[in-house]
Amino acid sequence: MASHHEVVLGPVSDDEGRWLAKALKDETFGGILLLAAAALAMIIANSYFSLGYSDLLDRHLSIGFLDLDMSILHWISDGLLAIFFLVAGLELKHELLHGSLSKPSQALVPVVAALAGMGLPILLYTLLVRGNADAHEGWAIPMATDIAFALAVLAIAGKSLPTELRAFLLTVAVVDDLGAISVIAIFYSNKTDVGMLALTIILLAIYWVTQRLNIARWYIALPLGLAIWWATYQSGVHATVAGIAIALLTRNHNRNGELLSPAEISEKYLRPVSVTLVIPLFAFASAGVDIRSFGLSQTITSSISVAIIISLVFGKAIGIFGATYLVTRLTKASLNPVLRWTDVMAIGLLAGIGFTVSLLIAELSYEDSPTLMADAKVGILAASLLASLCAVIALRVRARKIESWSVN
Numbered sequence: 001m002a003s004h005h006e007v008v009l010g011p012v013s014d015d016e017g018r019w020l021a022k023a024l025k026d027e028t029f030g031g032i033l034l035l036a037a038a039a040l041a042m043i044i045a046n047s048y049f050s051l052g053y054s055d056l057l058d059r060h061l062s063i064g065f066l067d068l069d070m071s072i073l074h075w076i077s078d079g080l081l082a083i084f085f086l087v088a089g090l091e092l093k094h095e096l097l098h099g100s101l102s103k104p105s106q107a108l109v110p111v112v113a114a115l116a117g118m119g120l121p122i123l124l125y126t127l128l129v130r131g132n133a134d135a136h137e138g139w140a141i142p143m144a145t146d147i148a149f150a151l152a153v154l155a156i157a158g159k160s161l162p163t164e165l166r167a168f169l170l171t172v173a174v175v176d177d178l179g180a181i182s183v184i185a186i187f188y189s190n191k192t193d194v195g196m197l198a199l200t201i202i203l204l205a206i207y208w209v210t211q212r213l214n215i216a217r218w219y220i221a222l223p224l225g226l227a228i229w230w231a232t233y234q235s236g237v238h239a240t241v242a243g244i245a246i247a248l249l250t251r252n253h254n255r256n257g258e259l260l261s262p263a264e265i266s267e268k269y270l271r272p273v274s275v276t277l278v279i280p281l282f283a284f285a286s287a288g289v290d291i292r293s294f295g296l297s298q299t300i301t302s303s304i305s306v307a308i309i310i311s312l313v314f315g316k317a318i319g320i321f322g323a324t325y326l327v328t329r330l331t332k333a334s335l336n337p338v339l340r341w342t343d344v345m346a347i348g349l350l351a352g353i354g355f356t357v358s359l360l361i362a363e364l365s366y367e368d369s370p371t372l373m374a375d376a377k378v379g380i381l382a383a384s385l386l387a388s389l390c391a392v393i394a395l396r397v398r399a400r401k402i403e404s405w406s407v408n
Contacts, residue, residue: 030275031152034356037280038287038381045288057285066230076285077360080278082229082243084356087274088147088177089247090267095174097252099167109327110168114175116323117351118143121315128307135304138365138376140183142311144357146384147173148279150350153388157395162338169347172320178244180357185241188364196235203228204245211251216262238364279356286359289377299378308379312358313387317348346394352387354380 044053057073070078092101101107121142129135150169207224210216225246233239252263260268291299299305324344327333335341362376 028148028151028155030279031146031148031150031155033276033280034146034148034283035152037284038355041284041286041288042381045290046292050288050290050292053288054290067234068230073285076278076282077363078233078239079229081282081360082240083270084243084274084278084282085177085181085240086243086247087267087271088174088181089244090250090263090270091170092174092178092244093248093250093252093263094267095171099171101171101175105333108331109324109333110171111175112327113320113323114172114179116319117145117172117316117348118176118179118319120319120322121311124315125307125311128310129303132303134369134372135307138304138308138362138372140180140187141358141361141365141376141380142308142315142354142383143176143183144180144354144361145173145176145316145351146353146355146357147177148275149353149355149384149388150391153353153391154350154395157392157399162336162343164336165339165343165347168344169350172347172351176351177357180361181241181244184238184361184364188361189238189241190236192236193234196231197237200228200231200235200237200242203231204249207246208249211249211262214251214255216251221262221266240360282356282359286363287377287381289374289381291374291378293374296378299375300382302375302379304372304375305379305382308354308358308376309383309386312352312354312380312383313349313390314352316352316387317345317390320348320351321345340398342394342398346391346398349387349391349394352391353384355384 041053044050058071060069060071061075062069095101101111122139125142126136126139129138147170150173151166154166154169203224207216207221207228210220210224225242228246229239229242232242232245247263247266250263250266252261254261289299321341321344324335325341328335335344358380359377362373362380366373366376
């Protein structure tokens with residue numbers, strides 16, 4: 001490597017390595033629970049208990065004095081999933097301040113790769129469904145990456161691979177999450193209530209002040225966070241946006257001898273809740289598609305399903321690999337010597353596992369059309385499985401080469 005080149009996907013610091021190891025361990029365990037929950041949902045949805053399953057998710061729970069009346073499915077997707085996005089926001093802020101996004105030269109490759117990994121799938125999907133006007137509502141479905149699912153696959157098939165590769169996948173997925181939540185906020189929110197939106201902004205400002213004045217104790221932050229979520233929901237903006245907003249305003253540096261910053265404390269307690277409860281619950285609530293009602297062959301060959309599969313599996317991989325290759329060829333950036341281009345392709349394939357956020361966008365896109373939603377969900381499930389299989393093959397081939405080198 002030329003000495004004047006900036007090495008991307010380079011070695012991580014000790015502090016970053018410890019944070020990364022904890023994050024990867026939690027996300028991997030959550031991914032395994034997610035897979036189990038999704039499989040259970042598919043079994044129940046296509047069994048004798050399918051009617052009870054759908055009735056349970058459609059059952060409404062109300063809090064009258066707060067003007068909240070949602071089905072259990074929406075309590076999970078609008079309420080609990082805000083915790084998932086809050087943790088994603090904390091990960092993003094950590095990467096921006098201390099991780100691979102903290103230096104512009106280091107951030108260039110993962111950010112460009114993530115943007116290409118979002119843009120190309122969207123373009124492919126739009127082109128593939130151009131003759132189907134109703135299908136265009138789901139244009140954002142293939143832009144997402146499910147980090148928990150992807151890391152679970154990586155943990156199973158790529159244990160001997162370099163830590164830098166896992167860091168790259170996490171960084172790309174974090175940028176993906178920010179892109180997805182931005183799209184949800186802008187394109188998939190309901191008619192905006194200006195008064196409630198103003199209240200949300202005021203509450204966020206108060207939260208920011210509590211962080212700056214170092215008075216953000218849990219008994220202040222928790223009710224304030226719930227109030228921000230409620231105001232966001234009532235404003236018409238998708239309520240999960242509150243999670244990202246709160247995370248980005250949470251202080252990430254230590255003060256006055258603190259062992260942990262508010263962001264680190266929040267992540268310490270909320271990440272386990274997200275990976276062991278929120279993500280599996282959402283997978284169980286969203287992945288249960290009764291394919292008996294529509295026919296598997298008809299559903300999986302629909303234009304929406306085919307477009308999602310092609311966009312997620314091929315669009316993501318080509319976008320991430322192509323962007324990384326071009327950036328290293330057109331700039332002074334260079335790939336870490338311990339990595340190979342096959343590693344980058346494997347990461348691109350893993351990023352094609354859309355799952356959680358893709359399922360959320362599918363529900364927002366086709367909530368008035370059960371048939372189109374079923375097509376989209378089957379496409380997402382099939383794409384996630386196919387991307388996983390392709391990634392496992394690529395990772396195992398690479399891992400065996402590394403193991404043979406270490407033996408020799």
